[in-house]
Amino acid sequence: MTKNVLVIGLGLIGGSVALALQKAPQVKVIGYDAFIQTRAMAKTLQVVHEVVDDPKLAAEKADFIIFGTPVNATLDWMDKMQTWTLKSTVIVTDTGSTKSLIMEKAKELQAKGITFIGGHPMAGSHKSGITAAKPHLFENAYYMLTPHAEELEENIEKLETLLKYTHGKLVRVNAQEHDHMTAVVSHFPHIVAASLVHQLYQENAQFPMTSSIAAGGFRDITRIASSNPLLWRDITVQNREELIGQLEQWLKEMDAVKDLLQEGDVALIEQYFAMAKEVRDELPISAGAFYTSFDLYVDVPDYPGVISEITGYLAEDNISITNIRIVEAREDLFGILVISFQNEDDRERAVKCIARKANFETYIS
Ligand SMILES: NC(=O)c1ccc[n+]([C@@H]2O[C@H](COP(=O)([O-])OP(=O)(O)OC[C@H]3O[C@@H](n4cnc5c(N)ncnc54)[C@H](O)[C@@H]3O)[C@@H](O)[C@H]2O)c1
Numbered sequence: 209m210t211k212n213v214l215v216i217g218l219g220l221i222g223g224s225v226a227l228a229l230q231k232a233p234q235v236k237v238i239g240y241d242a243f244i245q246t247r248a249m250a251k252t253l254q255v256v257h258e259v260v261d262d263p264k265l266a267a268e269k270a271d272f273i274i275f276g277t278p279v280n281a282t283l284d285w286m287d288k289m290q291t292w293t294l295k296s297t298v299i300v301t302d303t304g305s306t307k308s309l310i311m312e313k314a315k316e317l318q319a320k321g322i323t324f325i326g327g328h329p330m331a332g333s334h335k336s337g338i339t340a341a342k343p344h345l346f347e348n349a350y351y352m353l354t355p356h357a358e359e360l361e362e363n364i365e366k367l368e369t370l371l372k373y374t375h376g377k378l379v380r381v382n383a384q385e386h387d388h389m390t391a392v393v394s395h396f397p398h399i400v401a402a403s404l405v406h407q408l409y410q411e412n413a414q415f416p417m418t419s420s421i422a423a424g425g426f427r428d429i430t431r432i433a434s435s436n437p438l439l440w441r442d443i444t445v446q447n448r449e450e451l452i453g454q455l456e457q458w459l460k461e462m463d464a465v466k467d468l469l470q471e472g473d474v475a476l477i478e479q480y481f482a483m484a485k486e487v488r489d490e491l492p493i494s495a496g497a498f499y500t501s502f503d504l505y506v507d508v509p510d511y512p513g514v515i516s517e518i519t520g521y522l523a524e525d526n527i528s529i530t531n532i533r534i535v536e537a538r539e540d541l542f543g544i545l546v547i548s549f550q551n552e553d554d555r556e557r558a559v560k561c562i563a564r565k566a567n568f569e570t571y572i573s
């Protein structure tokens with residue numbers, strides 16, 4: 209029998225879940241978004257099978273309800289849905305970046321007989337909105353579920369059976385531990401990225417050339433500062449206790465770095481960077497803890513047709529690319545072409561292919 213899946217919030221994440229679940233057999237994906245333009249776009253882009261203007265009515269027939277909304281909006285919907293008439297077997301989940309407050313609110317639903325199992329796919333982007341949604345966004349990424357300890361195994365398995373069509377790696381995690389770990393690897397880094405951009409803004413007032421010379425390093429570390437501010441306002445507010453803890457640890461770390469610099473012990477300074485490199489290089493990229501794109505930087509001279517020349521070489525060797533863009537990092541004749549691949553193997557083949565067929569230098573960041 210066909211299962212109705214209602215997705216509320218059709219942006220990057222809700223839209224990507226909807227697209228992925230359209231591939232599940234006997235599933236009808238119904239979508240709602242607060243913005244009428246997004247609802248219209250969802251129809252045009254066929255992100256869902258059907259768009260509704262009233263989620264309450266659609267919820268009555270739903271077998272699964274998935275929130276793709278900013279985390280504070282999810283809490284509001286969880287309040288509202290307590291008065292809705294839902295199927296007794298419905299399973300409600302979310303995709304929010306925070307879990308503790310949402311799982312706390314879920315107890316109110318649970319008390320009314322509504323099953324809620326928190327969810328969070330560890331993949332995303334600084335881009336937002338339905339036009340950024342992709343069916344393969346969650347492939348190989350960890351997709352965390354945070355069921356209450358007393359949740360029925362049968363319900364968790366039902367949700368896992370549906371979500372396996374995202375091709376994420378489904379794992380079960382305690383909500384508080386989730387919020388601690390995501391503060392470390394996701395939420396706090398967003399604060400650091402934003403703070404670096406603030407620092408540049410202040411410096412730029414005195415040295416206006418500073419932002420023009422910001423090259424790959426600054427751009428890499430601050431990419432996530434281009435994320436949706438409303439989304440990050442909600443995430444940081446909900447997880448602020450963990451974030452204050454991270455900030456205190458960071459301030460201690462910065463004090464230690466300050467001491468290192470003041471002492472000027474070159475061996476210790478080198479050791480500081482060496483240890484960071486070792487840990488960073490060992491991050492389990494293929495395990496998909498983070499959304500990984502295998503980027504290759506190619507130094508290209510600026511002449512017409514250079515991009516099609518390179519993509520042509522790759523096509524001749526049957527190497528698929530997932531993205532291509534130009535980084536205007538320098539003010540000379542050369543540009544940096546960034547080509548993304550699906551996996552390490554494709555990237556290595558591309559390095560060899562470009563070395564064989566062209567004289568362009570390639571780098572891996
Ligand atoms: N961006 C990421 O990298 C990422 C990754 C994993 C999880 N998440 C989580 O996924 C959720 C969605 O984030 P996103 O990146 O897709 O954001 P987004 O801005 O791309 O999409 C959010 C969508 O929700 C809609 N919306 C906002 N308020 C609403 C409301 N009250 N009712 C219905 N629709 C509403 C918006 O119109 C928009 O279409 C958030 O909870 C976020 O924490 C984000």
Ligand SMILES: O=C(O)C(=O)CC1(C(=O)O)C=CC(O)C=C1
Pocket residue numbers: 304305329330331332333334335393394395432435498499
């Ligand atoms: O890749 C990015 O731009 C992201 O910010 C994705 C990211 C992350 O911090 O890694 C952001 C929020 C999430 O909840 C999960 C993933």
